Amino acid sequence: MVDFSGHATDVAPLLLNARLTSTVDGHRAVVRITEVEAYGGMGEDPGSHAFRRMTPRNTTMFGPPGRAYVYFTYGMHFCLNVVTCEYGIAGAVLLRAGEIVEGLDVARSRRPGSRDRDLARGPARLTVALGVTGALDGVSLTATRSPLRLRPADPVALELIGTSARTGVAGPGAPTPWRFFLRDDPSVSPYRAAV
DNA sequence: CCGACGATTTCCT
């Protein structure tokens, strides 16, 4: 797990309670991850960006593991993933939500008007709170000098982890229960079924 | 708390 290699579904629950540190524009903020979703490889997971083929957007998803896959969606939002690819199988874990545990002042200034609980409560909110944009696509999450550093925590007891279908995923991949979250944590985003 | 709606790029049919 130190290099985040493995199948996305195996790595995803191990990222709960992990600490992600961002150092952007000279400001530091740390989030404790409370909600994630796993996305698989080409031909494997119909809900994944990597299902069809490699494109300019999803290239980072095809490896190596331990990097940030940042994509732009809905014409205005960035979302941050941990690349978990191994044995040529693309994979990534979407960081959906967390609690800001350091750099509250920085996160507040990036998301004015937000309640503290909501600062990183959602994948696009999390990237704004941490100052993450497409410019960080492909950066290492393990290098000492990286603007994004991810440190896993001790594994969370199974009974404290909730699972569900993935938010906003429609079609054949919709029922796959690859969303993982900390039960009863207020920073977990509200679940929304796909249209 | 909930549902409806618009913003606007990338990829797919």
Next chain:
DNA sequence: GGAAATCGTCGGT
């Protein structure tokens, strides 16, 4: 042409 790994705002309950 249309949906998408979304969010803030608006109005109602």
